[in-house]
Amino acid sequence: MQSSSIWNNICLAFPILSDKRLQDGSPITEICSNRMRCFVEDAVICKIESLMREKISPDFCSRFSNRKNEVEGFELFKDAVNSLYTSLTAFLPMLENLEKLRSLAGVQRYIYGEETLLGTFKLIVSSTLQSQLPLNHQVITKDFYKVSFKVFCNSDRSDIDQDESSEDVVQCGGCNHEIDHCQCVTILHIFNDTNRKLVELDLLERLAGEALTSLIHIRIENHVQETCKGSFDTSYISSLESWVDTVVMGWLNHVYNGSTAIPTERNLVALQKFQQNVSHFLYETYTRTRIEQLFNIVIEYPDSQPAVEDLRICLQKTDLRLYLTQKLQRALETRLLHPGVNTPDVLTAYVAAIRALRQLDPTGVLLETVTQPVRQYLRWRDDTVRCVVSSLTEEGPSELADELVRGEALQLDEGTPSDDDMTNWETWNPDPVDADPSKTSKSRRTSDIISMLVNVYGSKELFVNEYRTLLADRLLSQFSYNTEKEIRYLELLKLRFGESQLHYCEVMLKDVYDSKRINAHLHSDPNFNLDRQQFPSTAMILSAQFWPPFKEETLELPSFVKEHLQIYTKAFETLKGNRTLCWKPHLGSVNIDIELKDRKINLTVSPIHATIIWHFQTKNQWTIEELSQLMHVPATVLRRKIAFWQSQ
DSSP states (O other): OOHHHHHHHHHHHOGGGGTOOOOSSOOHHHHHHTTOHHHHHHHHHHHHHHHIIIIIHHHHHHTOOOOSSHHHHHHHHHHHHHHHHHHHHTTHHHHHHHHHHHHHHTOOOOBTTBSSHHHHHHHHHHHHHHHHOOTTHHHHHHHHHHHHHHHHHHHHHHHHHTTSOGGGOOBOTTTOSBGGGOOHHHHHHHHHHHHHHHHHTTOHHHHHHHHHHHHHHHHHHHHHHHHHTTOOSSOOHHHHHHHIIIIIHHHHHHHHHTTOSSOOHHHHHHHHHHHHHHHHHHHHHHHHHHHHTHHHHHHTTTTTHHHHHHHHHHHTTSSOHHHHHHHHHHHHHHHTSSTTSOHHHHHHHHHHHHHHHHHHOTTSHHHHHHTHHHHHHHHHSTTHHHHHHHHHHOSSOOHHHHHHHHOOOOOOOOOOOOGGGGTTGGGOOOOOTTSOTTSOHHHHHHOOHHHHHHHTTTOSHHHHHHHHHHHHHHHHHSOOOOOHHHHHHHHHHHHHHOTGGGHHHHHHHHHHHHHHHHHHHHHHOGGGOGGGSSSOOOOOOOOGGGSOOOOOOOOOOOHHHHHHHHHHHHHHHHHHSSOOOOOOTTSSOEEEEEEOSSOEEEEEEOHHHHHHHHHTTTOSOOOHHHHHHHHTOOHHHHHHHHHHHHTO
16 A cells, blocks of 8 residues: 555544544555554644644643633633643544554553553643643632532531521522522532543642642631631530531532542542542641640639640640640740749649649640740749648638648659559559650659649748748637647658658647646736736747747837736746746737727737837827837838837
């Protein structure tokens, strides 16, 4: 056969080579017999590449022009895909002829790594389009899927809302048209048809994958914010997962499969991959949202326990542990660790952080890392120990008082492993990578709140000494021998700190009890002559070596008061033999009656206040210098004390 006749047969079977249309009766057999198969394949593929590069792809890209709104973008994308689909499907009959040619020859050949000619064709199409797409193509692609997603969500709600005052609704929530001219059905039909064409051409993920992902991410972020921001007393993780499965994945299934009842295996694989990515993004978004609110979540604990539990679950599925640590540390330093916040408030927040972070991370590593700046700050404040001890023994509801009642022993940081660590070796897990290697796992897991507060200073002696000072203040300021409450607190503290540490405090309480007994005995026995005094006097008899040192202040009491105290001292010496009393005249209280012209006042004041007013009954006017010299009190102190009487 002559070469011209052979070429005519080739052009008849593959008219693309002569810019003509395919006709019936193509001479495939003659081409195969003349061993022109490879030449024909290369020629056809080369021609397809040329047409894609010079005509089809530029025509497709030219349709991505600037749009005025999302609806216009929707129409532009639809028209572009329809035009592309029409152009590309025209090549399918010729590709079938090429496959027949291969089948007759019985030889397989890979082109661009693809086994089939259809695969080669789709690869050429996608690569050419990707190389020529304009910069704004994602904007119009997003418009198409944004409009359809809104319609899809509205169609799901329409079945629920159709019975709720439909006559009051004048505008469709999906297409934004009037109800009488709703375009939702048309939009969904166009949406399904366009996606079907992209799936057939294997262009859905290449052209729309980024737009779909971006749109879904925005929708998830908005939904998470709308659903759970500012609400900490409810768990949302299950409802969010259900929403993703129903709304997001339902829409993606609509994108890939349309109205097809049985999806293809390839679409199922794509959907499974999408579902994994969407689920991970949901957890990450929800975790970041909760981390942004974590300071408030910690402060509101235990009311915020559901939010903490959600965050614990999400941290296991995301890599945001370091982000959480840095964010919460920064929030604590900014909002808590500054002079404008009182130490009791800092302690309250620290206790709440211990409880919340223990639930969030049972290993205790997160708590140890996040609260390190808080511990340093509390160590720097002078009144921390006093505030802790006051909270432990104060009346009314208190976090630390409740902890004290639990009666656990202190767990101090000793840095040595325990044999108990291996008792549950089958369930043992290593600490997270950010754990401090110098501390044991057991100390992080078992230390209670009081132990952690003591560990701020690393020594319980500071707290015992502070409690001793606080106890002395209470016993000497209440002017009462009732010590039942203090004995109860002491017994609880002994369980925490040990009996030897609190021996001095036991002696102090015993002194109060003995003082009550001695006073009762001295006043009831007429041999001691205390009943002859002008006014009754009692004493708190303290064992000086067991009590904290008192602030020394000078005060010269009136002579008749000193006589009364001397009578009491002799009575005590008579009772105790070789023991005597050393009076602290500036301590104690005096109950006095003040008679004015029109009224009588009864007050309980300090000895210095009583001495000041007593001197004024012997002389109407005193200078500060005169009174200071008489009472042996500095003038500056005297001025402050006189201010009390001036305010009465």
